[in-house]
Amino acid sequence: MIIAEYMDPPAKVPGTQGKLLLNADMSGYTSWRAGGTADRLYTPADLADLCAFLKTLEKNEPVHFIGLGSNLLVRDGGLRGTVIHLHGALRRIDLEQRRQNGSDAAGQFGVIFAEAGVASPKVARFAATQNLVGAEFLAGIPGTVGGALAMNAGCYGHETWEYVSQVLTVNRCGEVNRRSPKEYRVSYRHVEPDVELGNRLAATCNEWFVGAWFIFPRGDGAQARLDIKHLLEKRIASQPLNLPNAGSVFRNPPGDFAARLIEACGMKGEKLGNAQVSEKHANFIVNLGGAKASDIEGLIDKMQARVEEKFGIKLQREVRILGEQL
Numbered sequence: 001m002i003i004a005e006y007m008d009p010p011a012k013v014p015g016t017q018g019k020l021l022l023n024a025d026m027s028g029y030t031s032w033r034a035g036g037t038a039d040r041l042y043t044p045a046d047l048a049d050l051c052a053f054l055k056t057l058e059k060n061e062p063v064h065f066i067g068l069g070s071n072l073l074v075r076d077g078g079l080r081g082t083v084i085h086l087h088g089a090l091r092r093i094d095l096e097q098r099r100q101n102g103s104d105a106a107g108q109f110g111v112i113f114a115e116a117g118v119a120s121p122k123v124a125r126f127a128a129t130q131n132l133v134g135a136e137f138l139a140g141i142p143g144t145v146g147g148a149l150a151m152n153a154g155c156y157g158h159e160t161w162e163y164v165s166q167v168l169t170v171n172r173c174g175e176v177n178r179r180s181p182k183e184y185r186v187s188y189r190h191v192e193p194d195v196e197l198g199n200r201l202a203a204t205c206n207e208w209f210v211g212a213w214f215i216f217p218r219g220d221g222a223q224a225r226l227d228i229k230h231l232l233e234k235r236i237a238s239q240p241l242n243l244p245n246a247g248s249v250f251r252n253p254p255g256d257f258a259a260r261l262i263e264a265c266g267m268k269g270e271k272l273g274n275a276q277v278s279e280k281h282a283n284f285i286v287n288l289g290g291a292k293a294s295d296i297e298g299l300i301d302k303m304q305a306r307v308e309e310k311f312g313i314k315l316q317r318e319v320r321i322l323g324e325q326l
């Protein structure tokens with residue numbers, strides 16, 4: 001990641017090993033390359049260090065976990081509180097040797113543990129090298145495992161939580177927990193604690209993902225690598241990957257495609273400031289260079305309004321927007 005030159009130099013927090021930046025320019029931490037500054041941005045040295053750092057925070061300090069910022073817009077007025085930046089920090093990925101409740105008795109499955117800061121495409125490639133199949137779809141999702149868990153990221157008919165056998169979480173008291181997928185309500189690009197876990201967390205503290213165990217069937221690794229190659233070629237052909245973007249801006253409404261609806265409103269190529277509805281894929285907004293977060297958000301609002309006016313469908317945002325307007 002590029003860190004803006006005018007950012008304050010890294011500071012140290014007593015008792016921790018990670019890197020704390022004050023007034024961190026979030027355009028260096030988001031794939032749209034736009035947006036304001038975060039009051040504080042902490043990159044932990046490892047999981048134990050993250051726990052130690054969380055314990056140092058004031059009780060009412062707002063905390064935001066991010067991975068690669070590939071689904072995120074930070075408004076120009078900046079983000080109050082502390083951003084925890086996990087990409088490249090929590091980076092352990094391993095093949096687990098243990099069996100999952102005996103289900104692997106015939107050696108038909110393999111379990112991969114990946115920390116939340118591991119890039120999703122790395123999970124796809126690692127699985128293929130272990131002759132495990134099913135993870136290929138992750139190769140085209142340019143975020144982290146933490147972001148994929150939070151978003152239930154998916155494509156080409158597969159979603160992250162299909163393969164999750166357990167998750168590891170940390171709460172703001174710095175305590176680590178292992179949880180079952182049964183403790184979450186998981187749907188299309190949406191994940192939340194179920195009622196019971198939600199009540200428990202409301203009474204104690206928020207928590208975030210720091211890792212996950214994924215279970216994949218054994219198969220042909222060479223074929224999986226070939227499928228990854230084809231999948232990436234397909235993406236290059238259909239997505240504007242040469243300009244900063246955050247993937248699909250809106251979720252697809254039931255039975256339809258957000259891109260089709262936006263294109264039918266004649267919005268391909270429409271600009272606001274230096275933000276543009278991609279000419280290549282109408283559900284993508286690209287930063288032509290120096291776009292403000294307000295240009296991007298203004299264009300999002302316009303797309304939503306135009307589709308609602310023409311089709312009576314209110315598109316739901318997939319990208320997350322944080323922070324304050326200027």
Ligand SMILES: Cc1cc2nc3c(=O)[nH]c(=O)nc-3n(C[C@H](O)[C@H](O)[C@H](O)COP(=O)(O)OP(=O)(O)OC[C@H]3O[C@@H](n4cnc5c(N)ncnc54)[C@H](O)[C@@H]3O)c2cc1C
Nearest residue numbers: 067068069070071143144146147148150153154155209247
């Ligand atoms: C070119 C391109 C193509 C894309 N294609 C797809 C696609 O096919 N399918 C798809 O689903 N998405 C796609 N995306 C969107 C994005 O890559 C995914 O949503 C990805 O999973 C986000 O991961 P991230 O690490 O970048 O998350 P971030 O953008 O950093 O964060 C996204 C959200 O997750 C939360 N979060 C991040 N880490 C954690 C954590 N450890 N614990 C709890 N919450 C956390 C953040 O607070 C935020 O709300 C695409 C994006 C781009 C730029």
